[in-house]
Amino acid sequence: MTAVEHKFTGRGSLTEGFGLSTEPLPLKPYYSREFFELEQKMIFRRAWLYVCRAEELPEPGSFVVKTIHGTGVEALITHTKAGRIQAYYNSCPHRGSIVVKESAGKASRFSCPYHRWTFENTGELLGVPDEENFFQSMDKKNCGLAKIATEVWEGWVFINLSPEPEVGLKEYLGPAKDYLSGILYRGAHNPVVYTAVLDSNWKTASDAFIESYHIPHIHKKTIGTTFASRLNPYSRLIGARPLGIHRTISLFGNPEYAIDPDARVEALGSMGQEGKSVIAADVSEDAVRFRAHPAINPDRSEHWSMDINQIFPHLHIDTGPGSFWTHQFWPIDEKTCFYEVRFYIEEARTIQERFLQELFICRVGEVVLEDLSNLQFTQRGIENSGTGVMHLQDSEVAIRHALTQVLKWTRAQTVKEALA
Ligand code: FES
Ligand SMILES: [Fe+2]
Known part of the structure; x- marks a missing residue:
């Protein structure tokens, strides 16, 4: 035998x-x-979810947009100029428009097509047309692209839709x-x-x-x-x-x-x-x-x-x-x-x-x-x-x-x- x-x-x-x-x-x-x-x-609002390989974001400025089916979330995932891979909600903090319409590309900044608010690819709000007509209560520092928790393990990019993930990716992957x-x-x-x-x-x-x-x-x-x-x-x-x-x-x-x-x-x-x-x-x-x-x-x-x-x-x-x-x-x-x-x-x-x-x-x-x-x-x-x-x-x-x-x-x- x-x-x-x-x-x-x-x-x-x-x-x-x-x-x-x-x-x-x-x-x-x-x-x-x-x-x-x-x-x-x-599960899908608490677990780490794989979204793409790091090779899809080969250099600073590279970005992809991924639909997170079932959750209503569209993730804008960027290789920032600071060198890290970071996901954001693809939604403008002004009035909610989609910020990036393309499914992939390269950009050091993102400009919302609706009223042209502009963001660094690190998420910060840079420019607001006719900014003077907004109100003092609006703090630009709090108006950047909303982050989604993002971690990378050996080229596998994961996000977590929990506002504060209970565990990091390494602990989640375990053995x-x-x-x-x-x-x-x-x-x-x-x-x-x-x-x-x-x-x-x-x-x-x-x-x-x-x-x-x-x-x-x-x-x-x-x-x-x-x-x-x-x-x-x-x-x-x-x-x-x-x-x-x-x-x-x-x-x-x-x-x-x-x-x-x-x-x-x-x-x-x-x-x-x-x-x-x-x-x-x-x-x-x-x-x-x-x-x-x-x-x-x-x-x-x-x-x-x-x-x-x-x-x-x-x-x-x-x-x-x-x-x-x-x-x-x-x-x-x-x-x-x-x-x-x-x-x-x-x-x-x-x-x-x-x-x-x-x-x-x-x-x-x-x-x-x-x-x-x-x-x-x-x-x-x-x-x-x-x-x-x-x-x-x-x-x-x-x-x-x-x-x-x-x-x-x-x-x-x-x-x-x-x-x-
Ligand atoms: S909704 Fe994006 S600038 Fe107005
Ligand atoms: Fe089969």
């Missing part, structure tokens, strides 16, 4: 390893308006911070971005990307033979770890996978490559360094395909053999969410690399579409449930852990309590 077969025999072992119960879990959080409002208040520390985020400056508004609760969508049980069925034609095999026909996880309120799972990869000779494009893309994985974007020295990080294939399994690191509440950082990509799920209402996937790709040095990258994007994109097109049916069924509960198996441990955290945050009086 091989080592990996031995791992697959431990029924319930991952879930018990997380210290979780194996009971059915409620479906109401996936469609209830009341629960959506509770999540907004207790995930050390676990993921030092990863070489290759191609972080060069994302390929896809977005969609989905007819599903944000958790229904997120859950579809943190379990492997569906792979042999939903993805039978695309990755059914790379993420499952005769050794592991149901694509059971090869590992999973809680990281405080966050978590990581590792998916199976079939080392016996052989390219179908009729799959001409795939065969062409893999010519000269040692690894045959269709999700390997490159096999360069940097890719080898990337893979050497202890959080990438943490069990050093020869049956590994990829890891999914889920940062609470709604960010997935996925790492594969040569690169990383992210998924993010913003609640819009209880039955709708905004989805964004970003594949990060180094500039290709050869035509072969470029071809392989395109193949990677198309293949993973195809797999993502299979997941997305299934979501409406999941959501409809959830709302139509006769039992009100779901029964999760061991390879769905990340869903159980994620929902457990969501439930805990909606009940916890303080963030410290939610993190405990």
